[in-house]
Amino acid sequence: MSAPGLPSAPNHASYDVVIVGGAMYGAAVSWFLTDTPGFTGRVLVIERDPAYEFASTSHTNSCIRQQYSQEINVRISQFGADFVKSFRARLGGDPRVPDLVLQSFGYLYLADDPAFAAALREAQQLQAACGAATRHMTRDEIAAAYPFYHLDDILAGNHNLVDEGYFDGGTMFDWFRRSGRERGVEYIHNEAVAMTREGNRVTSVTLKSGERVSCGHVVNASGPRAVLTARMAGLDLPVEPRRRFTFIFDAAQPLDRDLPLTIDPSGVHMRSDGRYYMAGCPPDDDPAVDYTDFTPDHAIWESKVWPAVAHRVPQFEAVKLINSWVGHYAYNTFDQNAIVGPHPEVGNFIFVNGFSGHGLQQAPAIGRGVAEWLAHGEYRSLDLTPFRYERIAEGASLTEKAII
Known part of the structure; x- marks a missing residue:
């Protein structure tokens, strides 16, 4: 870059x-x-x-979604998805400009209590009214689509496979x-x-x-x-800088299909990343940091991310950390x-x-x-x-x- x-x-x-x-x-x-x-x-x-x-x-992490709680954010992402998919044409048809691919494996929000499940249903209704393809799913419907999840503690989820996922x-x-x-x-x-x-x-x-x-x-x-x-x-x-942690890992038992960008109730999120998988989270203590503070915290992987990943996807009990980095959110407090x-x-x-x-x-x-x-x-x-x-x-x- x-x-x-x-x-x-x-x-x-x-x-x-x-x-x-x-x-x-x-x-x-x-x-x-x-x-x-x-x-x-x-x-x-x-x-x-x-x-x-x-x-x-x-x-x-170059992802895009329509699953927001505010209509303006849904509309913004709908234009963004269309822009990505028509990128060369939007830049005047220049043959040097590559076509961008939006890999729509979707976002999956998981709810583990009735209040969170109700909030997801309300959000799905807003998104659907905007034309988004978000589905509110029961635990059984999630299990049927993605049998690799451990869902005993999950009540419901929201998922959208149209124009949600990763792009370059x-x-x-x-x-x-x-x-x-x-x-x-x-x-x-x-x-x-x-x-x-x-x-x-x-x-x-x-x-x-x-x-x-x-x-x-x-x-x-x-x-x-x-x-x-x-x-x-x-x-x-x-607006202040806050650290966010990203981890790339390999799995001894890879999944047989794409892993949606899964937002776990623990606060950890994970998704497919080519042949590997990506996971991330905020720290439990999330203060503003210095503008030059990109200090890694490997304890977060051991104490928070990997346990959450292995709990939600038992096949991820045996994984190997490949890479990690720290970035800053421009966080509106x-x-x-x-x-x-x-x-x-x-x-x-x-x-x-x-x-x-x-x-x-x-x-x-x-x-x-x-x-x-x-x-x-x-x-x-x-x-x-x-x-x-x-x-x-x-x-x-x-x-x-x-x-x-």
Whole structure:
């Protein structure tokens, strides 16, 4: 995912849009600007880590689902799935662009108590009303479809085999960035360190190398570092970095079919990953961490992940850990949902933040919507105003219950 050889100095002193952060959201917003009719402005993307070594984009598990508790999130994922499946056509039919495959092995949420089962049924009804193919399944129906599960402690589940699963998010990111640059988006290896604010506008961004560029709009696409960027404009944001752990393992007795992305009541999730399997979880104690803290915790595998995996799938009692890594969620502590759009007082400061782990799958719809807002002052395809910043000050939570 690296972008070697980026210049450090901007080519111009003034830009219509300055985007702070060049990972998935900087790439998506900037590419969609180039694809938005009527927009002819100059775009600068500032990326402090062009190797993307510490970017959440580089640590993603590249999955997509429609199983959410908020309708807006279901709609966003439906567009995302369509975008992935028509990726080459969406990028203008360029024969260099690969076709992306959405491997729809589905998500399976398992409930172990009546309240959780009822919540799953309610969510299934919402998703079905949006056109999703989610099924609410009894324990016996789950056992018939996937006989390898141990289900004595399970009452029900939700499952969807249509447009839910894994895709190559790295390729999508690479082509957003590559195509955007070919269309005139300017990327630099630098860092925003300050902003000049005059009344209700940010008028310029100062770079670590000393240059100052004036701006029509500033887009905060800084992932887990979003609050640092917001504070440059005198604003605050309830977003913090939280560690998430991923483990790749081999099984002595592989399953005879794909393992859906299974969300166990323990908080552990697991899925097929080619010939191997992938599992992950949050830590039991889940505080904010330093932006540079990617410290592994191998005890989590031994004490939490492997016991949960072996309990749910007895064939996984004999497994071999192959690889593991730590990534950061840009965690919205207010309601675990995205914060998108302009600040109500500083109107040219645009948030694209706080995705709490589902940012990559939402990038097509959010990138398109933010580009529409920048070009036209309104959302034209899908109304993203439920994610407005104002809800934080109003205490109007848009809580997403289906966070993994």
